[in-house]
Amino acid sequence: MSVHKLENAAPSNEPGMPEALGFRPLYRQVKAIFVRRLVDGVWAPGAVLPSEGQLAAEIGVSQGTVRKALDELAAENLVVRRQGRGTFVAEHDERRILFQFFKLAPDQGAPRFPDSVVLSTATGLADAGEREALDLSESDSVIRIRRLRSFGETPLIIETLSLPQKLFPGLEAGPIPNNLYSLYAGHYGVTIAHARERLKAIALTAEDAAVLGVAAGDPALQIDRLALSLDGMPVERRLSLCLTQEVHYLSDLR
Amino acid sequence: MSVHKLENAAPSNEPGMPEALGFRPLYRQVKAIFVRRLVDGVWAPGAVLPSEGQLAAEIGVSQGTVRKALDELAAENLVVRRQGRGTFVAEHDERRILFQFFKLAPDQGAPRFPDSVVLSTATGLADAGEREALDLSESDSVIRIRRLRSFGETPLIIETLSLPQKLFPGLEAGPIPNNLYSLYAGHYGVTIAHARERLKAIALTAEDAAVLGVAAGDPALQIDRLALSLDGMPVERRLSLCLTQEVHYLSDLR
């Protein structure tokens, strides 16, 4: 049973205290408490949370307020609510990644997850682009991973990842699984919460074209992804070059 | 003052009537009433809705239920809530389009809206692709508009639109404004609610390259957009070819 400082323990704001800065609703303060528990790993991926009633009693607010906080977390895909069962910490299983983080789909047939072959792993000082993207200083090192991803026998993507070494010590030494976000969460306590992708059409260099088995100068879709952790820090940069003959990038505008 | 049939006027379901089909919460029935009013133009873009209390009294539910229905409409960008002022029907002004429907942004500088020059307008029978996308039959006609869109002096996009003629009679004859979605809503009562875009990297044909002022075979980003109206019907197909030297397509994964 922990103790939390909520800004307005009594729902009425003190008079004479002229509100000064922005109003922060109670349910957002409660949400912040929950996010902290996710960041700190107190609530680990896959675990079930205490019931709404228990949380409300523990924190000292009504069940409706807890509910509104959890609803926002569910809308951000940080927790999953299942009626009759409980509220669970979201996991980076293949279903979620396919739904949330992998926007390439075959022109015909169901969405699927590509296989990966690691071409190289290395470490080194972050270059200017990596420092900019990952918010690193000149003395910081990164882990670089290069992978070829395919649908069956068809090469599809060349992917170059850059990770801050300080966040993922030893990752370059171990085996690299296909599902990296699950590894980040399980072994390093880093949960990817969302990402920002910038797309361009480019002409392939001779080198990249050779790896993909096409001609130099062929067009490819370049995807520059920056993935952010739960607390909003940039955590992974991923530059992908995709052949889009039989595949497309799906974007829903709502 | 209108009358609405709600499924469970008494909150308890009849016993002996074993629920048979799925449960439909009250607030979704209320939401459906509101969507109908938007589709029918009873509530026109920019108009202010009655207050939550008035709607609750009119329909015969609690204010909290009306609130939950309106919250969902707001989350879908169909209405805009402004504290202290009221709830308004969303409009397709430039701000909203830039935010919701135009994902191309300059690599440097703030997002902006490109200028348009109409290259041609025509009408004709829908081809196979248009029939498939827009759910038309062999006897249906489409309006086709071809535009060149630029940032200042720099040609950026060749855009080819296909519209069902029966939905937009006479559109091909009048002037074509830069902001088409505003025209659809204002003159034809068709509100674009969301869209689905499929992206590929392609090599430009000699013809398209000439219009854009680059070399044949240069890579370009192809965006195949299908826009859906409020009631979920496909309403516009838009095929864009974009030069992405100094511009990128932004996709947020949340």
Added chain:
DNA sequence: AAGTGGTCTAGACCACATT
């Protein structure tokens, strides 16, 4: 001052899943 949406509470009941 009055009206609007936004927050918070408390309680009753429903739908769903598990025991």
Added chain:
DNA sequence: ATGTGGTCTAGACCACTTG
């Protein structure tokens, strides 16, 4: 039968905007 999240209600009060 029990426990969970989901719905619905009613009422009080807060924050914001406008006359």
